[in-house]
Amino acid sequence: MTFDLILGHDRQIEILRRALDADRLAHAYLFAGPDGVGKRLVALALARAIFCVAGVGCGDCAACRKVDHSNHPDLHFLEPDGNSIKIEQIRTLQRELNFKPLEASCKIGLIDHAEALTPGAANALLKTLEEPPGSALLILLSAQPHRLLETIRSRCQPLHFARHPQERIQEVLEQKLGLAETDAHVLASLSDGSFKKALGKDRDLYLERRRELLKTLTGLSSGSILPVLEFAETLAAEKTDLPDILEIFQAFYRDVLLALNNCDKDSLVNLDLLEKIHRVSQRENMSTVLRKLEALAGARKHLERNVNRQLAMEVLLLKLAA
Template structure:
């Protein structure tokens, strides 16, 4: 277990005092370990050993094998959790657990429940059986109905310290201490980002994007349109491309504002960041960042991809 000390302390107090509520809402950005901790808490609740979780009893072993008959993982189908899924939960919760203290429903991305699904879920939340335990997981609390939130104990997840992410990368991903130092800085307290950064495909993508940024700013006038080919090749990953692009440019902006390298995330590209910072005005950097964010929003509507990219490239070079 890496980090989450405060949350684990809360879990232990709940178990030791036998004050398990019927519903919890785990809130925090993606990649902070909410799903992992939800399953861990479910394991603690139903553990038959003294030290919970013991990882040895039949309940813990079944949890580790993802085969526990009294623990249900609910996930979105497509882009939503529909009312039919909630009706299934409502029916299933009325059947007593087969072998456990609690029958647990972990609803991942609960924010994807449709309004009809959330309303259908309310009655079960209001009057759950004593053996029922619901753990809702959401990146943001605002996406859920206030009536749903009010019936849950909210557990907020925060970014971890850089040292925790570094330990995780060394201990779980086999990364060298030197590389873990850099990647932990880039991950910025997020386990999901750390996982991504050690993926070879992502490392290659990031390197290509950062090289592409340098190419774009070396172009003159309409020459920049030749760089459309890069965006065409990476069309399926364009959201990730833009995230990397924005992370780098925000570093340039932060360095221009503070002249302090300790605030830089992309620490392995400091020389390039310093070089680009000297070429761009504060106003132009702001305009470029805003334009990329605008382009990202455009992609969610039915726009002509090539035309949108070409306009973006021209605006990046032409912005004052």
């Protein structure tokens, strides 16, 4: 990925490009911004630009290709081991950074989810930030920079990455992927400002599967319990996609709420399901829909706390079917 191929973040890239051209890169950067907006892509593009034989991150030379394949000997990745980044991991990184670079002019350490540093690890990292070994460059990525020690933040040059506006994502989906306007609208609305979500594996979930899931959901009734339990079992088996599925349900009931208030249809997410939204809005009222949205928000919180998924889904669906 070269700088030119990255969608958005023009200002951040310009800052890095200028620093690179003037040979004035900071010793440490903190890329702060929500997950999925492209912090890591920009960090890798920077690594390529620094290591590249042609000096631009050409994408064709051996150095660029090694960065792309995550096997450049001078690029060191660090990410949480389980829930946290531990002090031993920082010590290993420090040892690596203290060696002379093998192929490039400097070594780069990339620390993803830096907010997960344990206090011990953070203090160890602080030493490296105070006295950077040789010409090493550290790039910290974090969606929750406020959780980092102030002393760490103050020693890194911050670069903030914002979510992409929905219209921009929709435009790219239509122009680059040739998606129909309605599909692009749905996908852009559900991607939460993240190109990674809009362009990645979630595409099928947000388009085809969303329609199926909502069909099953709106077909449930509190009078027949078996389909409710079966659907709960299906959902509970969705380990990684479940939060996104609940988000899809939330977006649907928000649409129903908007329909009940006769809002303009452009403010809806599910533009391809207008008839379903209309049908459901006729059997609901403001307070029943709000209760469903509350139940969904509650279920998402419960899931974050690793509760019994099957049980959580049964409780949720019984409320949604009522």
